[in-house]
Amino acid sequence: MHPHLSARPSAFTMISIAFRAVWMPAKCLFGTIFSVFFVISAHAGTVQVSVIDRDGKPAQDAVVVLVHATARNASTNLPMQATVANEKMQFMPAVTVVAKGAKVRFVNNDPWDHHVRGAPTNSVFANTPEAYAAGRNAGGFELRLQGKDEGKPAKFQDVTMSQTGPQTAVALGCFLHGSMRGSVYVSDSPWAAKTNAEGIATFDSVPDGAVQVRVWHADQLVDLPLQAVTVTSAPLQVKSQLQVVPRRRRI
Numbered sequence: 001m002h003p004h005l006s007a008r009p010s011a012f013t014m015i016s017i018a019f020r021a022v023w024m025p026a027k028c029l030f031g032t033i034f035s036v037f038f039v040i041s042a043h044a045g046t047v048q049v050s051v052i053d054r055d056g057k058p059a060q061d062a063v064v065v066l067v068h069a070t071a072r073n074a075s076t077n078l079p080m081q082a083t084v085a086n087e088k089m090q091f092m093p094a095v096t097v098v099a100k101g102a103k104v105r106f107v108n109n110d111p112w113d114h115h116v117r118g119a120p121t122n123s124v125f126a127n128t129p130e131a132y133a134a135g136r137n138a139g140g141f142e143l144r145l146q147g148k149d150e151g152k153p154a155k156f157q158d159v160t161m162s163q164t165g166p167q168t169a170v171a172l173g174c175f176l177h178g179s180m181r182g183s184v185y186v187s188d189s190p191w192a193a194k195t196n197a198e199g200i201a202t203f204d205s206v207p208d209g210a211v212q213v214r215v216w217h218a219d220q221l222v223d224l225p226l227q228a229v230t231v232t233s234a235p236l237q238v239k240s241q242l243q244v245v246p247r248r249r250r251i
């Protein structure tokens with residue numbers, strides 16, 4: 001028997017005491033830091049982007065995309081379903097913004113046939129049969145839609161927008177009517193919207209952090225440079241100017 005030894009606390013007890021002495025306060029501290037961090041990281045701000053054309057007039061139907069540096073996997077509010085109608089020789093609406101993988105329904109409300117084509121294009125928007133042919137293997141599509149018979153439902157076909165690439169503009173055209181132009185903009189980023197009649201797109205609750213602002217317009221053949229901004233809780237205003245004056249739509 002060694003009383004000397006038995007009087008000493010075991011190694012386990014000592015480790016246990018040391019653990020409690022060091023770990024418990026540390027845990028508390030980490031918890032506090034984590035909570036503070038969480039509160040900070042949960043902050044979000046409003047971003048308003050105004051787009052004007054070369055002449056300084058508000059540019060409607062530009063697509064503004066915020067590519068967030070850290071919050072890339074935020075859930076999206078962009079539609080997973082949308083309808084593009086053929087009406088009086090136009091695509092209605094002219095520009096549709098959807099989430100990647102969305103199903104877009106093309107409906108022919110005209111009494112005559114349309115032969116719709118879609119050509120994905122990331123930088124150059126050239127809505128011609130040749131551009132369509134070049135883009136066909138990258139997720140392009142074409143669909144023939146019979147004219148609507150009076151009193152009968154309009155014909156439609158669905159296309160799933162699952163192109164690769166984070167931001168893809170799909171140029172819409174018609175093989176039968178060369179004047180028909182439209183676009184479907186497919187966005188990986190949850191913050192994508194088209195500008196209103198005042199040329200403005202507004203995003204609420206954008207998480208704080210570094211963001212690149214992308215502005216796309218169907219008539220802007222050369223990609224505009226991305227603008228780097230930092231989102232904070234203070235409202236942020238961003239201005240962008242196209243290098244073109246968009247063609248006016250026939251009414």
Ligand SMILES: [Cu+2]
Nearest residue numbers: 114115174177
């Ligand atoms: Cu047509």
